[in-house]
Structure formats: C-alpha cells, structure tokens
Amino acid sequence: xxxxxxxxxxxxxxxxxxxxxxxxxxxxxxxxxxxxxxxxxxxxxxxxxxxxxxxxxxxxxxxxxxxxxxxxxxxxxxxxxxxxxxxxxxxxxxxxxxxxxxxxxxxxxxxxxxxxxxxxxxxxxxxxxxxxxxxxxxxxxxxxxxxxxxxxxxxxxxxxxxxxxxxxxxxxxxxxxxxxxxxxxxxxxxxxxxxxxxxxxxxxxxxxxxxxxxxxxxxxxxxxxxxxxxxxxxxxxxxxxxxxxxxxxxxxxxxxxxxxxxxxxxxxxxxxxxxxxxxxxxxxxxxxxxxxxxxxxxxxxxxxxxxxxxxxxxxxxxxxxxxxxxxxxxxxxxxxxxxxxxxxxxxxxxxxxxxxxxxxxxxxxxxxxxxxxxxxxxxxxxxxxxxxxxxxxxxxxxxxxxxxxxxxxxxxxxxxxxxxxxxxxxxxxxxxxxxxxxxxxxxxxxxxxxxxxxxxxxxxxxxxxxxxxxxxxxxxxxxxxxxxxxxxxxxxxxxx
Numbered sequence: 001x002x003x004x005x006x007x008x009x010x011x012x013x014x015x016x017x018x019x020x021x022x023x024x025x026x027x028x029x030x031x032x033x034x035x036x037x038x039x040x041x042x043x044x045x046x047x048x049x050x051x052x053x054x055x056x057x058x059x060x061x062x063x064x065x066x067x068x069x070x071x072x073x074x075x076x077x078x079x080x081x082x083x084x085x086x087x088x089x090x091x092x093x094x095x096x097x098x099x100x101x102x103x104x105x106x107x108x109x110x111x112x113x114x115x116x117x118x119x120x121x122x123x124x125x126x127x128x129x130x131x132x133x134x135x136x137x138x139x140x141x142x143x144x145x146x147x148x149x150x151x152x153x154x155x156x157x158x159x160x161x162x163x164x165x166x167x168x169x170x171x172x173x174x175x176x177x178x179x180x181x182x183x184x185x186x187x188x189x190x191x192x193x194x195x196x197x198x199x200x201x202x203x204x205x206x207x208x209x210x211x212x213x214x215x216x217x218x219x220x221x222x223x224x225x226x227x228x229x230x231x232x233x234x235x236x237x238x239x240x241x242x243x244x245x246x247x248x249x250x251x252x253x254x255x256x257x258x259x260x261x262x263x264x265x266x267x268x269x270x271x272x273x274x275x276x277x278x279x280x281x282x283x284x285x286x287x288x289x290x291x292x293x294x295x296x297x298x299x300x301x302x303x304x305x306x307x308x309x310x311x312x313x314x315x316x317x318x319x320x321x322x323x324x325x326x327x328x329x330x331x332x333x334x335x336x337x338x339x340x341x342x343x344x345x346x347x348x349x350x351x352x353x354x355x356x357x358x359x360x361x362x363x364x365x366x367x368x369x370x371x372x373x374x375x376x377x378x379x380x381x382x383x384x385x386x387x388x389x390x391x392x393x394x395x396x397x398x399x400x401x402x403x404x405x406x407x408x409x410x411x412x413x414x415x416x417x418x419x420x421x422x423x424x425x426x427x428x429x430x431x432x433x434x435x436x437x438x439x440x441x442x443x444x445x446x447x448x449x450x451x452x453x454x455x456x457x458x459x460x461x462x463x464x465x466x467x468x469x470x471x472x473x474x475x476x477x478x479x480x481x482x483x484x485x486x487x488x489x490x491x492x493x494x495x496x
Contacts, residue, residue, distance in 0.1 A: 001171070002030050002151070009146075011129055011154040011163060013173035013373045016334035018184045020155040021056060024125045025066035027153055028098060031123055032070055036151070040094045041122040044145065046103045048131035051285075055310075056127070057100040067098070077101035091120050103132045103142050121149050126167065129154030130327065133163040134379035157334060158327045159375035160382070173373045176334070177410050185337045188352035192232055193404040195360035196221065196322075201397035214322045216395035217256035224399050225250075225320050225358055226264045229298075232316075232356055240349050244296040245273055246315040247345075249305045251332060253321035254389035255280050261320070262300045273297035277304040279390055295344065302388035305335050312338040315346045316354040323361045325382035326368035332386070352408065363404060417447040419492075421454050421465065432465055436472055443494045450492045452476075462488050 001008050014020050024045065031037045047053045056063045057076035064074050075097055079086045083101065090099050103126075124145060126132050132154070133139055139162070146152050146167065154167045157176075164170060179185045198221065201213040210216050233246060252258035255278050262276045275291040277284040278301050291299045292311045299305070305317075317336040323329045336353040347353050355362070371377050419438055426432065435452075442450055452469075454462055459481070466476045475493040482489055 002027065002036075003034065007150045008171075009152040010168035010171035011156065011159045011375060013156060013159050013170050013375065015174065015176040015179045015185060015337070015373075016157045016331070017338040018174065018179050020157075021052075021127065022062050022066070024127060024153070024155055025063045028123065028125065029066050029070070031151060032067075032072060032096065037096060037122045039096065040120060041096060042091055042120055043096075043098045043123045043125065044121045044149075045098060045100045045125040045127065046132060046142070047100065047127040048102060048104065049128075050102070052127060053100050053102060072096050072098060074098045074100065103138055119148055121145055123151035124149045124153070126152070126154040129156045129163045129167060130158050130160045130379070131383070133166045134160050134383065139166055158330050158372050160327065160379040161375055161377055162379055164375040170375050175373055176330075176337075176369060180337070180410060183339075185334075186339055186347055186351065186353050189333070189337070189409045190350075190352045190354050191362050191407040191409060192228075192354070192356045193360075193362050193407060194228065194356075194358050195402045195404055196224075196358055197400040197402055199398040199400075201395050204394040204396055210395050210397075213395065213397060214253050215389060215392060217254055217260055217392045218395050218397050218399065219260050220397055220399040222252075222257055222261045222264055224401055225318070226261065226268065228358065228401060229318055229356065230268070232354070236316075236346065236354065240346055242344075242346065244344075245269075245298060246354070247291075247294070247297055247311070247313050248316040248318060249291075249299045249301065249309075249311075249314055249335065250318040250320050251305060252278075252300065252302050252388065254392035255302055256392045256394065258300050258302050265298060265300065269298075274300070276300045278302040295342075302390075303386070305332070309335055310338070311335075313340050313342060313345055314338070314353075315340075316356065318356045318358065319361050320358050321388060322359040323365060323385055325377075325380060325385040326365045326372050327377060327379070327382040328386040329361055329365040330369065330372050358401065360404065362407070366409070415447045416449045416451060417442050418451045418453055421452065422456050426457075426465075432468055435465065435469070439469070439474065439492065439494075448493070451489050452492050453487050453489045455487050457488070459488065462490075466490055 028043050037043060045056060047056060053076055055061055057074050058064065067074065075090055077083050077087050077099060087101060090097060152167055154163055159170060180187055198213040201210040201218065202208060203210060236246060252261055258276065258278050265274055273294055273296050275287045275297055277287040277299060281287060284304060288304055291297050314336050319332060333355065336355065340347045419442060421435055425434055439450060463478050463481065466478050470476050473495045475495050476490055480490060
C-alpha cells in the first residue's frame with residue numbers, strides 16, 4: 001500500500017511484544033527510501049509515555065539503528081523551551097528528521113497558527129494509538145496534523161473504536177492466538193482462576209456500608225490474596241524444583257491497598273526481593289528497574305505494569321482487582337507473554353506464563369479478543385480501568401475466594417501417538433526402562449497423549465506395566481484398558 005498509494009491512513013493491530021515499534025521504523029524507512037518523504041519534510045512519531053519515547057529516540061535503540069545508513073536524524077522533543085516551541089524549531093530545520101514526541105505534552109495550538117509549518121509533517125506514526133484517540137481533547141489537539149499528513153499509521157495491540165473513526169480502518173491485524181501459536185510470543189498461559197466474594201464492606205472511619213468494595217482498600221482482601229499468591233508460588237516451585245520467588249507483578253485496585261499488600265508481604269517474607277511502584281512512590285521508575293534486574297521478586301503496583309512496561313523475564317501476573325474493560329484486560333495480560341532469555345525462567349522450563357486472576361476477570365473478559373484486536377470496542381474509560389485508583393478510604397469486610405478452576409490457554413492441541421510394546425521389547429528388563437525412555441522421547445517431541453498398545457502381552461502383564469509407569473510420572477487409568485481387533489490399548493499422559 002505504501003508503495004502504490006499516494007496517501008495511506010489506517011491502523012495496524014499487533015499483540016504487545018511482537019515488534020510494533022520496529023515495524024514503525026521499517027514503515028518510515030520505506031517512505032524515506034522511496035522518496036515519498038524528502039527535503040524539508042518530516043516524520044512525527046507520537047508515543048504516550050516518556051519511557052516509550054526514550055526507547056524510540058535512544059541512539060542505540062533498534063528503532064534508531066534502522067536509519068544508520070540514511071541522512072536522517074531521530075530527535076526527541078524536549079529541552080527547557082515549551083514542547084510546542086521545540087517542535088516548531090525542529091520542523092523548521094531544512095533536513096528531514098524523525099521527531100519523537102508525546103501527544104499529551106505538545107502544545108499544538110501554536111502549530112494551528114502556522115499552516116506552513118504544519119504541512120511539513122508528511123507522515124505520522126501513532127504508537128499505542130488507543131492512547132492518542134480516546135478523548136475529545138487529545139483528538140482535537142492532533143487532528144490538524146493527521147488531516148494534513150499523507151501517511152498516518154496507528155499501531156496498537158488494542159485499537160479503540162474511536163481510534164478507527166479518527167485515523168482509519170484496521171489495515172491488518174495479527175491475533176494473539178496466532179502470535180502464540182507461531183512462536184512470536186510464549187506458547188501458553190496457565191490461569192489460576194478465582195472470584196472474590198465481598199460481604200458487609202464498611203468504611204473503617206464511619207462504619208457506613210460501602211457502595212462499591214473495589215473503590216476502597218480492604219485489608220482482609222489483601223490478606224486473602226497474599227495467602228493465595230504464596231500458595232501458587234509453593235505449587236509452581238515444587239513442580240519445577242525452584243527455590244526462588246517467581247518474578248511476579250501484582251496489579252492492585254488502588255494505592256492504599258497496594259501499601260497494605262506490600263506491608264503484609266514484608267511481614268511474611270521479610271522484605272526479600274519486594275518492590276513497589278505506583279503514583280505515591282517517588283522512586284517508582286527506579287523500583288521497576290531494580291525489579292527487572294532481579295532474578296526473582298514481587299512488584300506491588302497499581303498502574304506501573306501497563307503500557308511501556310517491558311520485562312521479558314516476568315513469569316507471573318496477579319490481577320488483584322476487578323476490571324471492566326476487555327481492552328484493559330488485554331493490555332495487562334500481554335505484559336507476561338514475552339519470551340524469556342534466561343534458562344532459569346519458568347516460562348522457558350514449562351513454556352507457559354502464569355496468571356493468577358483473583359477477581360473473575362478471565363471468564364468475563366477473555367472471549368472478547370477478536371473485538372479488541374479489530375478496533376470494534378469503544379474506550380469507555382478503559383485507561384482509568386487500566387490505571388486503577390489512587391488513594392482510597394479504608395474499609396473492613398468479610399472476604400472469601402471462590403475457586404473457578406485451572407485452565408491452559410489457548411487450549412493445547414491434542415497430538416496423539418501409538419507406542420506398541422511386546423514380550424521381546426521387555427525381555428528381562430523388570431524396570432521397563434526401554435518403555436520409559438520411549439515415552440519420554442515421544443512426549444519431548446510434542447505429543448500430548450500416547451496410546452500404549454500390545455498384541456502379545458496378556459492383561460495381567462500389561463496392567464503390571466501400567467501400574468509401574470504410574471509410579472514413574474505418567475498418568476494412566478488402568479480401568480480404561482480396552483481391546484480392539486485383538487490389541488490392548490490404554491491412554492498415557494505425562495504428569496504435570
């Protein structure tokens with residue numbers, strides 16, 4: 001489209017972690033190399049967070065490296081001047097530049113007075129376009145630039161309906177299931193699913209009943225959640241032989257409860273590898289950096305693990321609040337799906353990330369992925385849903401956790417294989433090593449269920465082998481041994 005069309009405006013929808021920012025660089029390079037942008041024309045890249053702007057504009061960034069052989073500079077709008085003045089200064093330079101800025105901070109009122117300057121922006125890349133277009137004020141702020149530019153590409157994992165209406169249709173989308181299946185992201189999520197039942201929620205200071213228990217800080221809720229987190233830790237560590245905390249991020253409902261949560265964990269764990277990052281923590285970004293550099297740890301936060309949070313080694317996400325928006329849910333979920341680098345990571349060992357959902361979010365919101373990716377849902381305050389609340393009043397309540405099951409997602413593809421055993425194969429091997437080795441080899445090849453079969457063994461010997469294998473880490477139901485055309489069969493699975 002870029003090659004054939006004089007103007008292209010629309011959105012590319014890709015899951016978090018598959019390379020949207022690098023794609024933006026490739027699109028920009030294409031426009032520069034083809035001569036569609038030249039002379040004193042510029043590319044404006046709008047990114048909603050300072051951390052994302054820094055990732056793009058940094059001299060050693062993957063984005064910047066795409067242009068090393070071209071006479072173009074990547075510059076970030078900053079300095080002691082107002083953002084608008086600095087932007088105008090960069091635009092008036094006679095050589096093509098890629099200018100990185102924040103849509104929230106630029107005072108584009110000054111640009112509206114100068115149409116000549118405005119027309120110098122030939123292309124606009126809107127990173128995280130759902131941020132840029134979900135409120136009327138920001139829409140008005142950058143509308144003139146979008147309308148005057150020939151090439152406008154929005155990038156998002158969760159484009160909103162408002163973004164589609166203002167920028168253009170979704171030109172292409174890549175589903176999260178395809179990204180997981182094809183190896184761009186981690187292959188599976190292991191969901192521990194719970195819902196929270198809250199009764200008799202009352203304000204601590206007045207004793208009055210709370211209208212919405214998710215808008216207050218409840219110590220009893222934080223205690224229940226801490227118990228469940230440590231229980232899941234114990235279970236997963238036992239299964240993988242780990243002796244460390246899993247790298248875990250907790251999304252709390254509000255800052256006050258996050259502080260209560262943190263104090264409870266300090267009391268129970270002695271403060272080891274515990275971090276907190278939210279609005280009220282002065283060194284929040286440094287806390288996140290320390291957490292990311294640690295081999296283990298728990299990060300207690302409210303808003304710091306949404307857009308811009310990038311830790312490939314994050315193993316477990318705890319959703320400790322009720323979400324209303326499928327868009328907010330998708331943004332949070334994808335924080336834990338990047339493929340890890342280190343061999344100690346449980347994601348590398350098990351090929352799954354863990355999400356502990358404590359508020360029934362999975363069953364309510366998981367089925368809306370296609371609508372989210374195709375930009376068919378309105379924003380409806382999803383940003384406030386994603387960020388959580390700030391300071392909240394304290395309350396007391398009766399809190400219970402209702403277990404809703406364990407689920408792997410996407411549902412694993414069933415691959416079956418038949419392994420036939422015989423008297424000759426067993427020989428004098430009373431520990432059936434040949435069979436054990438063969439089963440392990442087939443499971444390592446990706447088969448999820450194996451049918452053990454035999455034509456020349458009698459039932460007693462066949463069952464004896466099955467009983468022995470059950471003690472060696474295989475799941476076999478001997479009551480389901482069956483005959484078909486003179487052959488005995490039974491299903492075998494690998495114990496998790």
